[in-house]
Amino acid sequence: MADLRITVWNEGRHEQKDERVRRVYPDGIGGALAAALREVPAAVLRAARLDDPEQGLSEAALAETDVLVWWSHVAHAEVSDESARRVQNRVLDGMGLIVLHSACESKPFRFLMGTTGRLKWRDAGEREILWIVKPKHPIVQGLDGHFVIEREEMYGEYWDVPEPDELIFISSFAGGEVFRSGCCWTRGAGKIFYFRPGHESYPTYFHPQVRRVLCNAARWAAPVPGAPPAFGNRKTGWL
Ligand code: ZN
Numbered sequence: 001m002a003d004l005r006i007t008v009w010n011e012g013r014h015e016q017k018d019e020r021v022r023r024v025y026p027d028g029i030g031g032a033l034a035a036a037l038r039e040v041p042a043a044v045l046r047a048a049r050l051d052d053p054e055q056g057l058s059e060a061a062l063a064e065t066d067v068l069v070w071w072s073h074v075a076h077a078e079v080s081d082e083s084a085r086r087v088q089n090r091v092l093d094g095m096g097l098i099v100l101h102s103a104c105e106s107k108p109f110r111f112l113m114g115t116t117g118r119l120k121w122r123d124a125g126e127r128e129i130l131w132i133v134k135p136k137h138p139i140v141q142g143l144d145g146h147f148v149i150e151r152e153e154m155y156g157e158y159w160d161v162p163e164p165d166e167l168i169f170i171s172s173f174a175g176g177e178v179f180r181s182g183c184c185w186t187r188g189a190g191k192i193f194y195f196r197p198g199h200e201s202y203p204t205y206f207h208p209q210v211r212r213v214l215c216n217a218a219r220w221a222a223p224v225p226g227a228p229p230a231f232g233n234r235k236t237g238w239l
Pocket of ligand 1: 101102153198199200
């Protein structure tokens with residue numbers, strides 16, 4: 001099996017500033033995500049952060065990435081347009097992108113979707129139930145029906161995104177709201193999966209079913225081998 005090169009890009013700001021987040025994620029949110037994704041067969045993991053040179057998103061780094069996993073929240077605006085465009089272009093070229101939780105308002109995701117990604121929210125440590133609405137999809141392999149996260153932030157509809165190509169999960173929350181919490185899109189040759197859970201103050205990325213979804217999604221989002229499509233002027237006909 002060929003290596004699957006996964007880059008975990010974590011904004012890395014909550015961990016610097018908030019002792020409560022450090023207690024939940026001693027190795028950072030990126031560290032917990034990487035630990036989960038090590039279960040993917042043949043995975044080769046690399047960590048990147050906003051404070052790295054070129055924001056961890058250089059042409060070279062992206063060229064060596066098959067699947068980019070992205071967590072961000074408070075510093076969306078610090079990601080430069082140039083960095084976000086590089087991510088966008090690499091997705092169009094075939095790189096998979098897994099967008100987590102509050103990264104629904106990140107620049108690369110907004111550039112790819114063409115919408116604001118805004119939603120309703122409430123941080124009250126509510127129970128979240130994730131209902132599988134696309135059984136047999138590769139992203140829910142090994143899961144059955146639904147699973148529960150005891151304490152999470154609530155996200156509610158309406159969420160400003162284009163109609164997903166495939167809807168995998170709908171969440172319901174103790175307060176009554178619902179949310180499209182697992183969605184797939186393609187842009188160009190790249191596959192994009194948005195997965196809702198993962199507020200920084202809850203240990204969500206240690207949850208076994210959440211980890212299973214992350215691993216399944218990384219495999220699903222892997223680039224499909226094959227020649228790229230040909231474009232441009234054709235001076236003669238095909239025959
Ligand atoms: Zn949050």
